[in-house]
Amino acid sequence: MAKYVCMGAMLKCTFGMTPSSLMVTVPLRPMIQNKPKATIMDFAPLVNILPFGMCQSLSNPMVASATSAAMGVLTPMPCIPVIVAPWAPGGKQLITNMPALLDNCKLMCAYGGSISINMPGHTCDSQGK
Numbered sequence: 001m002a003k004y005v006c007m008g009a010m011l012k013c014t015f016g017m018t019p020s021s022l023m024v025t026v027p028l029r030p031m032i033q034n035k036p037k038a039t040i041m042d043f044a045p046l047v048n049i050l051p052f053g054m055c056q057s058l059s060n061p062m063v064a065s066a067t068s069a070a071m072g073v074l075t076p077m078p079c080i081p082v083i084v085a086p087w088a089p090g091g092k093q094l095i096t097n098m099p100a101l102l103d104n105c106k107l108m109c110a111y112g113g114s115i116s117i118n119m120p121g122h123t124c125d126s127q128g129k
Contacts, residue, residue: 002102008036009121015113016052016079021050022121029095032087032122040090043083043107049115051079057111082110
């Protein structure tokens with residue numbers, strides 16, 4: 001059963017080299033273990049979605065350029081997520097009029113990476129209790 005996600009959830013990108021954390025910047029939300037619950041709208045790069053260390057996607061212009069300069073040897077470059085759409089699919093419960101973020105939701109980076117939730121940020125059951 002899917003779990004609600006809150007501030008501090010651990011995220012993973014298929015092209016990133018390190019995990020990242022979810023930041024929930026709207027303070028007036030229901031809480032789980034004193035952490036605000038997230039919604040599908042918590043997807044802003046560098047605000048909600050922090051970098052994943054180094055990016056390995058050749059769709060990233062910086063990686064492509066560095067790889068070309070290195071005679072075709074893949075050369076990772078700093079991750080700067082480029083996300084243009086909310087988390088999907090989202091939960092049925094609404095939080096501040098937006099669908100809740102569940103740990104089975106995914107984000108897509110414009111450079112081809114799939115961002116998933118490895119740990120929802122709390123140790124509660126699916127109802128946040």
